[in-house]
Amino acid sequence: MERIRDLRHRARQALSRAEEAEELDRIRVEYLGKKGALTKILRGMSSVEPDLRPAVGQEVNAAKEDLESLLESRAEEILAHERERRLMAESLDVTLPGRQPLVGHAHPLEETAEEMERVFSGLGFQVAEGPEVEYDEYNFEMLNIPRDHPARDMQDTFYVTEDVVLRTHTSPVQIRYMRKHAPHLPVRIIAPGRVYRRDDDPTHSPMFHQVEGLLVDRDVTMGDLKGTLLMFAREMFGPDTSIRLRPSYFPFTEPSAEVDFSCTLCGGKGCRTCGGSGWLEIVGAGMVHPQVLLNGGYDPEEVSGFAFGMGIDRVCMLRYGLDDLRLLFQGDYRFIRQF
């Protein structure tokens, strides 16, 4: 009995010291294997006195069960421990830089144009387009700008032929759309796109972008124009933006207005961007001139409308704080990568 207890004790000690699976195996063989110490005792039962046999048998079986369960739990422990060690060996320097997926940079101008379209489509405007190489007739004459009209000075024009120009504004889309659409109501469009003027300096590019707006319906008022532009200004530049209309002159609208937005940078207090005035000149607008409505196929006694136009580039420059328009068209990575 004493020997059994001793064996059990020694086996337990060995098991708890063991650190590898092989060692556990060796201990199992040593005590529980076919030729193991405890097995030997069971085999040698015949030499034990008969009245002691049940007690010895019980003691041996108890020791076996105990050792087997300990073996199992130790095996699990060692397995877990070994896996931990293996994982530790796989340690990374987590401070090394990761692999960045390539994601392209969207051009600020295109982003601005999309944003403007989004705002106006929310106000119920449809997007229309027209050609950039345009008839003089559509670009000028149908918009009340005959040849020799002083207003042609305001827009130095690129000519293709006597009768064909690079459009100087997106306004000819007004005429094209109305003529196609008349007499249906409402006409409610915006027309974004490239336009061209003979100018080249940091604030003027021979090619730039405009978006035109046109709404023709019954009972459209100048108040509707103001309301539409105010909503646009607030969507685009924030809910505190205010607008100001000043009388101006465009041959194809009357009354005409220059529309200022409160400065997007200083909020109207006056800064370098707004030249200290607190206002930024952004939109040219007005009520569609009766003659232009007629040219478009609508009766100015029956319907009225408003139109507006603004530079996408200008809005873009304000949104991103740019001061040189030409940066937009160079494709310089020092610029592209910032957005």
Next chain:
Amino acid sequence: MRVLMSWLEEMISVSDLEVGNLAAILTSLGLEVDRVHRPADQLEGLLAVRVSSVVAHPEADNLWVCQVSDGEVNHQVICAAPNVREGMAAAWAPPGSLLPSGDAISEREFRGQISRGMLLDPTEVGWGDVMMRREGIWELPETAGPGQSLSQALGLEEAVLELELTPNYAAHCQSVLGVARELSAYLDRPLNPPSPPPDGGDGQAPEISIQEPDLCPRYMGQVLSDVRVVPSPWWLQKRLILAGMRPHNSVVDVTNYVMLETGQPLHAFDFPRLAGSSIVVRRARQGESLTTLDGTRRDLSADDLIIADRSRPVALAGVMGGQDTEVGPDTAEILLESASFDATAIRRTATRLGLRTDASARFEKDLDILGTDLAIRRAAGLLAEVFGARAASPVADVFPSPPRSRSAGFRPERARRLLGLDLSSDEMRGILTRLGCRVEGQPPQFSVKIPSWRTDIAQEIDLVEEVARHHGYDQIPERVPRGEVARPHLTRERALRKVFRRHLLGAGLDEVVTYSFASDQDLDDLRVPDDHPWRNMVPIRNPLGAWQKAMRTLLLPGLLKAAAHNQAREVGDVSLFELGRVYVPAREPSSLPEESWRLAVVLAGRASEPHWSQKERAADFFDLKGILDSLLTRWGPEGSTFDPWQTPWLHPGRAARVRAGGRDLGWLGELHPQSIENLSLEGRVLVAEMDLDAWWSLVSYPRTFTQWSRYPAVTRDLAFTVKEETPVRDVERCIREAGGSLLEAFTLFDVYRGEQVEEGRKSLAYSLTYRSGQRTLTDQEVEQVHQAIRQALAERVDARLRS
């Protein structure tokens, strides 16, 4: 245009208003005040002094040692000006003062003599362009008291408004009188225009005949004698200078003064030099020429309206006078001209000759035909009053058919409806009346007589604008437009443009926007042949430079310029795309060009950002092709092909054309090394340009949902060799056809040459996925198809199986 507050004040009392407030009022009326100048600001710290003694510098021939008095003490100043003399009033910059140029004045030594500051000439305070040209230092008016600030001594302590006028206001507001009229109407204050009495001399009226009454409906002239051509007094010079004009002499200054004051340009002829003492207004004859005041000889055409005497042209009507009859120092008798010319005719001549003058800029607008009278009387009056000239003739007024006064109907209700403004008919009547209109009748319709100076008003809508303008745009309440809203806002083409753009950005490409312009040089550099259709471009007649002689037929040159721009700035990794239009001339010359959408891509440098975990790799053909593949896989069309292509601007062995549905969709390839060199690019450059209109016509968009198969797939690999020259396209066509409907997909996962592969052959390894939409496939079914593919490959592309 610049308006002096002191001048304005002579015609309307506004001195109780702050200048900023007045500027805001003018801006709200559409006369935009661009800036408020305060000329005194520029001259701060500068003083008027009296020169009390002038002694030659003992050590230098051309220097003077002067003592100048600031009223209390004398200061020694060294001066080089030949006109410095004892007793003169001069402008002095004391030590410590700052010139407008930013130069700081200090005490300096000139050859042993101390100079405390310096005596100034007008150039040094930025007045070089506007002062009369003189040698030496500034001689101030006698009234200048020593010790006064320079601006006080010169009487410059006032504000000057700089107005930016739109063309419609330029006709009636380009003068002090015009601005005063607007303010008088808005503020409802009386207007006091200059009203010189008519001064008819006894002599004989000049002989004037108008041969072109359409181009010159009115011509007034008066002869003045005892004219002295001398410098004008300072108060007159000062007004011209502050208004931005350079003083010349009494006669020229007075005509300019009256132009600034009333808006009516005037001209003065040296009367004795007019042959026959007569004036003829006619068109120029072919072969005639005129040397204008600027000394340029100008050949005239029958389109030009001229003023002639009995024998020859003496002035370009409304633009510039002639040199022969110019008023000079010896002139004693002049003919003053105050006329009305056709705006378009003046504009044409000024534009044709590239000669825009203060006069022509005004005549180009329709001026007040009744304004000639006031102007000539005012000018004659000033010449008499200030310079002692004498009217030597009555005023001749040739005015063949005075126009009847114009009027327009005006419906107050229509104005209310257009403006969305609740304004009573009486208030509208008040506004129009204050603006000089005569309003008759009662609502619903007024009849409005339009004042002669409002040549910009012709119809009802013009009057509506006047009401809105003078009532105030800020009074119009904002409203949200009512009525039906437009249908979905994007066309299919526009939607696809957005979809493609997002895809390309997601694929890691950077977006650029390049100019629509092009030149032959661009295509030469690229090595596009001379007879290529891209050479047929929409020309621009008046480009700003050679780089914009035409509209582009290809996006690529713009992107390649951007790539070169970056490479020149040490950014070698470039992956750019642009979605944009090209412009292809129409066959019919009278039609507009066709504008179609293109996509261009340029790759250069490394295929990805350098990373510690991988070897660097240069971008190659397959990076570029992969981008197009991904677009084609995602959006279609199915069955597009890439065919080898040879063209001068691409690498002969690394270029392909993309076709689908029998149409060319575009091309891609590696740029030819010679093109790369021509374009100042470095390394290998991959380029593609796709015809989006053709592509989109074959794309199915928007997409609809397709149910996927619910049954499991079976994957088998297949490796085999084919001849080196067999294109993969042929192999894949064979697999696709033999695989039929059960072959769901296949992927080429290895291409191998070398050991265990015969010379002249390459090994291809595919992974094939079989699946049915109706049932689970049995091994037998899969094996049958797989076998069919193997057999087809062996028979049709000479494949030898490796496994």
